[in-house]
Amino acid sequence: MVDPTTLPRPRATHVALAVVLQVRDAELQVLLWERARQPHAGSWSLPGGFLSPDESLEESIRRHLADKVDVRELSHLEQLDTRGAAARGAEEWQLATAYLGLVPADVDPALPADTAWHPVDRLPQLAFDHEAIALAGRERLRAKLSYTNVGFALAPAEFTISQLREVYAAALGHAVSATNLQRVLLRRRLLEPTGARRAPGRNGGRPAACFRFRARKLEITDQFAVLRPPQPGG
Amino acid sequence: MVDPTTLPRPRATHVALAVVLQVRDAELQVLLWERARQPHAGSWSLPGGFLSPDESLEESIRRHLADKVDVRELSHLEQLDTRGAAARGAEEWQLATAYLGLVPADVDPALPADTAWHPVDRLPQLAFDHEAIALAGRERLRAKLSYTNVGFALAPAEFTISQLREVYAAALGHAVSATNLQRVLLRRRLLEPTGARRAPGRNGGRPAACFRFRARKLEITDQFAVLRPPQPGG
DNA sequence: GCAAAAGTGTTGTGTCTACACCCATGT
DNA sequence: ACATGGGTGTAGACACAACACTTTTGC
Numbered sequence: 043m044v045d046p047t048t049l050p051r052p053r054a055t056h057v058a059l060a061v062v063l064q065v066r067d068a069e070l071q072v073l074l075w076e077r078a079r080q081p082h083a084g085s086w087s088l089p090g091g092f093l094s095p096d097e098s099l100e101e102s103i104r105r106h107l108a109d110k111v112d113v114r115e116l117s118h119l120e121q122l123d124t125r126g127a128a129a130r131g132a133e134e135w136q137l138a139t140a141y142l143g144l145v146p147a148d149v150d151p152a153l154p155a156d157t158a159w160h161p162v163d164r165l166p167q168l169a170f171d172h173e174a175i176a177l178a179g180r181e182r183l184r185a186k187l188s189y190t191n192v193g194f195a196l197a198p199a200e201f202t203i204s205q206l207r208e209v210y211a212a213a214l215g216h217a218v219s220a221t222n223l224q225r226v227l228l229r230r231r232l233l234e235p236t237g238a239r240r241a242p243g244r245n246g247g248r249p250a251a252c253f254r255f256r257a258r259k260l261e262i263t264d265q266f267a268v269l270r271p272p273q274p275g276g
Numbered sequence: 277m278v279d280p281t282t283l284p285r286p287r288a289t290h291v292a293l294a295v296v297l298q299v300r301d302a303e304l305q306v307l308l309w310e311r312a313r314q315p316h317a318g319s320w321s322l323p324g325g326f327l328s329p330d331e332s333l334e335e336s337i338r339r340h341l342a343d344k345v346d347v348r349e350l351s352h353l354e355q356l357d358t359r360g361a362a363a364r365g366a367e368e369w370q371l372a373t374a375y376l377g378l379v380p381a382d383v384d385p386a387l388p389a390d391t392a393w394h395p396v397d398r399l400p401q402l403a404f405d406h407e408a409i410a411l412a413g414r415e416r417l418r419a420k421l422s423y424t425n426v427g428f429a430l431a432p433a434e435f436t437i438s439q440l441r442e443v444y445a446a447a448l449g450h451a452v453s454a455t456n457l458q459r460v461l462l463r464r465r466l467l468e469p470t471g472a473r474r475a476p477g478r479n480g481g482r483p484a485a486c487f488r489f490r491a492r493k494l495e496i497t498d499q500f501a502v503l504r505p506p507q508p509g510g
Numbered sequence: 511g512c513a514a515a516a517g518t519g520t521t522g523t524g525t526c527t528a529c530a531c532c533c534a535t536g537t
Numbered sequence: 538a539c540a541t542g543g544g545t546g547t548a549g550a551c552a553c554a555a556c557a558c559t560t561t562t563g564c
Binding site: 202203204220221224242243245246247248249250251268 | 512513514515516517518525526
């Protein structure tokens with residue numbers, strides 16, 4: 043092998059993409075962007091763009107997303123994976139790093155005209171392999187809802203258990219029992235009561251207590267560690 | 277935004293790295309490579325190298341590793357993360373994608389002179405941020421030992437429960453009970469008896485039954501799904 | 511009072527750890 | 538016989554899902 047400083051190395055362009063998810067209208071939706079230019083002009087794709095030499099990957103995806111949604115509304119951002127793609131851009135050699143971004147259910151960011159939310163369960167035709175990436179983002183979210191506190195990133199800052207139940211049900215794609223949701227999240231000490239109560243609707247009903255997530259950054263809350271270290275006597 | 281085909285985009289070199297782990301001498305060890313050239317000449321780093329335009333990321337890391345360990349001995353390979361690094365190579369703009377590779381405990385690949393195994397718990401000074409990457413690889417492995425069948429990638433093709441216990445203990449970094457290990461892995465149907473028995477050692481003892489992993493590719497075996505879909509009646 | 515919504519009590523099931531005990535072999 | 542290492546039986550702790558029941562409101 044030779045000294046890399048003397049031999050020009052092949053260079054690729056690099057793109058950062060994001061699967062930005064939000065629960066809207068009781069459905070998990072993803073932010074898509076209608077491509078104005080080739081390749082795949084007119085079809086939908088994940089938002090993102092080219093990396094600049096002076097920024098990190100995370101800075102880059104935040105910068106590109108800032109055109110679509112206010113960055114302050116991104117409550118969580120984590121990396122999915124990186125794929126090289128000979129077939130990605132036909133003529134240029136390109137790599138793409140995908141991120142998962144989450145937006146709380148109670149905000150409705152103003153979007154540019156070329157951008158819209160789409161239910162992840164009914165995606166339109168997507169450019170490149172973006173459908174697979176979007177679905178991978180959904181699965182990552184679903185898994186993490188079970189063993190981390192990611193819920194904080196989808197829920198409003200303060201909420202009733204019923205509201206939270208709707209958010210979880212939409213994200214997980216199946217019915218969720220408010221009873222058990224409350225017990226699991228309280229037992230794990232993810233939630234704390236704010237003291238506030240929400241007045242009932244027109245039909246009456248008991249006023250609901252309000253809760254918040256104790257932490258607003260990602261934590262592992264269920265150490266799935268089977269085979270844990272031995273603890274004599276217990 | 278402009279048509280990318282008309283405007284030259286900034287391009288970066290891209291490196292694929294691997295955290296290759298194996299249980300050796302009852303310790304989890306990582307394959308390191310002593311750098312012969314700048315930057316960081318003389319210090320240790322993770323094996324890897326530059327990406328070529330005609331290959332995928334995984335092909336690239338397998339090609340670079342082939343110089344160090346026989347590729348057939350890599351029982352598992354998965355992506356960790358990608359980091360941009362302004363500070364990575366001083367003068368050139370570079371991104372690095374890290375992989376986690378695993379080697380079964382019963383092989384001892386011939387290594388080139390500049391390459392050696394080091395216990396992950398006692399790493400020498402590593403170049404760049406490779407220490408953080410190596411530790412991230414170890415944590416990924418530890419987590420997956422709990423909820424997947426990755427054990428297959430660290431264990432020999434056929435083994436006794438005692439041998440497997442040593443492998444798990446080394447990888448997890450704490451004592452593991454053979455009793456409970458056997459129960460968990462059998463209950464989850466990860467292991468099956470081969471029918472063979474292993475003769476006892478000099479001191480006698482009951483002959484041990486031999487087992488193998490049912491599958492030799494990664495599977496999720498513990499759906500950590502708390503909040504699972506409702507199942508009326510049970 | 512009655513419907514509606516929130517929240518609690520209770521029971522059953524399954525998984526895991528710990529530890530006692532039994533089994534098969536060498537010396 | 539007895540030490541050594543392999544393997545099973547069993548009991549307790551815990552987390553979870555399901556569902557019945559109670560509480561608090563509007564009408």
